[in-house]
Amino acid sequence: MSDEEAAVALSSSEAADLAGMLRRLRESHWPDDEVTQGQLAAAIGVTAATISTWESSKSTKSPNAERLRAYARFFATRRSIEGDPRLILDKDLDDGELAELRRLESQLIGALGGDTNERPGIFTFSSGPVTIICPEAPKDVRGALASRNAPNFTKLQQYADLDALIEIHGHVRAMNPSLDVFHRLASEAKPDDLSTHVILLGGVGWNKASRRFLHALEQMPISQINDPDLTGDDEDYGEIFRARDSDEVKTFRPIWEGTDEDRELTEDVALLARIPNPFNGTRTLTICNGVHSRGVLGAVRCLTDAQIRDANEQFLADRYPDGRFALLLRVPVVENETLSPDLQNAETRLFEWSPEDGVPA
Incomplete structure (x- = not known):
């Protein structure tokens, strides 16, 4: 999926609000471990420039729901930055990390205007192949x-x-x-x-x-x-x-x-x-x-x-x-x-x- 396909168009105020949320998440979610744009980009499969765009208050392009779920998964556990940046699967998350994953999903997708309980059809995908x-x-x-x-x-x-x-x-x-x-x-x-x-x-x-x-x-x-x-x-x-x-x-x-x-x-x-x-x-x-x-x-x-x-x-x-x-x-x-x-x-x-x-x- 290209970075363009990973983005959705929001109003300028909605995009600015989400951008600020994503920037604060990266910079202060773990006060002792500020995550770089490069680390986050490597884990969720985009470029560092794309992360920068999504964090810009001037951009009207925001990550789609699937990318926001990846954000939530990344920040659900510090283990995401132990060694090479990566996303940890549900089966490897403990109960506290799973709860944090759901909380972050609700927060981020809510900012996008979505509902975490609303899912596309089983055979409808927001990215490919x-x-x-x-x-x-x-x-x-x-x-x-x-x-x-x-x-x-x-x-x-x-x-x-x-x-x-x-x-x-x-x-x-x-x-x-x-x-x-x-x-x-x-x-x-x-x-x-x-x-x-x-x-x-x-x-x-x-x-x-x-x-x-x-x-x-x-x-x-x-x-x-x-x-x-x-x-x-x-x-x-x-x-x-x-x-x-x-x-x-x-x-x-x-x-x-x-x-x-x-x-x-x-x-x-x-x-x-x-x-x-x-x-x-x-x-x-x-x-x-x-x-x-x-x-x-x-x-x-x-x-x-x-x-x-x-x-x-x-x-x-x-x-x-x-x-x-x-x-x-x-x-x-x-x-x-x-x-x-x-x-x-x-x-x-x-x-x-x-x-x-x-x-x-």
């Missing part, structure tokens, strides 16, 4: 055009969960017209891709990038395991979900009806999760996963389907005001069509978690 990391289809189920030697080679034939990719890529581009939105096969994702806003499609089995986020995923009491009733040679192969709460371990499987050739998937299970990106605390990691591809598509359509997404977004904003959560959801399949989960229906939500719940032993 955004990288959708996709699973690779096993070679034995790809079409002939997936071969690079084919004269009509089509790379998308190598992708699994294509329905979900097309749905989410179009939606993210439409909601963020000024941002770069990329899609990558998990095997081709580079380190720079992992530090963007990441949307991870598909399960651990087919999306190898999931393993790179394993430490972050371990903070959630949700995992995928091979179902002993399914084998890799079975066309219904999939990894079921397992969730732990304080009392027990629960497993969640898709539902099938009929037998043999008439067997039909009538309900899949989806995982929809949003946590900070462990490789860049100012970016997000969104997970859209399922036992089968219908579950992956259901997790995506939960927040892209125009008929239900606004109500679902409102549910998430009310239920998880800090924007971090993980949900296991029922995804109905009717006449071979995937229906979008309704989060307001309690029966849709099979399991819910937020960082405040912790991780059961």
Whole structure:
């Protein structure tokens, strides 16, 4: 994101008030440790000249909400300036530092005219780029055009969960017209891709990038395991979900009806999760996963389907005001069509978690 994209236009008086607040924060928040513009700039990812502009009473350009959240994170703990300047992730902050983070967020974003409890849509980003990391289809189920030697080679034939990719890529581009939105096969994702806003499609089995986020995923009491009733040679192969709460371990499987050739998937299970990106605390990691591809598509359509997404977004904003959560959801399949989960229906939500719940032993 350029420094220009990181700025918003305010009235001269509003900009001057916010500039004074930011200048005082840097110069006197820690009386014994005045922070330089260079230190702050290095931590939040802008230039020192940009910090100077944001602190100027004559400027009408102010940092946007995402940059102000980075300010709050930086000044929430002195550890931000121990060694190289950096931002400390929520999981590494103690209770006092987390409280200071929320206080500073409220103060700074309030000065911008915003409400810390008001969040943009899950797939709306104030900066970019955004990288959708996709699973690779096993070679034995790809079409002939997936071969690079084919004269009509089509790379998308190598992708699994294509329905979900097309749905989410179009939606993210439409909601963020000024941002770069990329899609990558998990095997081709580079380190720079992992530090963007990441949307991870598909399960651990087919999306190898999931393993790179394993430490972050371990903070959630949700995992995928091979179902002993399914084998890799079975066309219904999939990894079921397992969730732990304080009392027990629960497993969640898709539902099938009929037998043999008439067997039909009538309900899949989806995982929809949003946590900070462990490789860049100012970016997000969104997970859209399922036992089968219908579950992956259901997790995506939960927040892209125009008929239900606004109500679902409102549910998430009310239920998880800090924007971090993980949900296991029922995804109905009717006449071979995937229906979008309704989060307001309690029966849709099979399991819910937020960082405040912790991780059961």
